[in-house]
Amino acid sequence: xxxxxxxxxxxxxxxxxxxxxxxxxxxxxxxxxxxxxxxxxxxxxxxxxxxxxxxxxxxxxxxxxxxxxxxxxxxxxxxxxxxxx
Numbered sequence: 804x805x806x807x808x809x810x811x812x813x814x815x816x817x818x819x820x821x822x823x824x825x826x827x828x829x830x831x832x833x834x835x836x837x838x839x840x841x842x843x844x845x846x847x848x849x850x851x852x853x854x855x856x857x858x859x860x861x862x863x864x865x866x867x868x869x870x871x872x873x874x875x876x877x878x879x880x881x882x883x884x885x886x887x888x
């Protein structure tokens with residue numbers, strides 16, 4: 804009975820829920836891509852000076868997309884400015 808009520812409530816919304824689901828899926832996929840991209844960038848381009856590679860790798864792994872975003876906005880431009888890579 805509950806399933807039927809839920810189905811009726813969902814169908815009463817019509818197609819309004821579909822764009823919301825597509826936006827959520829897009830955001831999740833974008834966060835995963837950002838996370839993988841920044842993790843690869845750290846492992847390939849970050850210097851091993853004072854364990855910066857290890858530190859940023861752990862930050863990105865344990866804080867997931869938030870750590871990747873912090874790395875992208877804070878550390879990556881600084882590294883590119885200093886090292887040119």
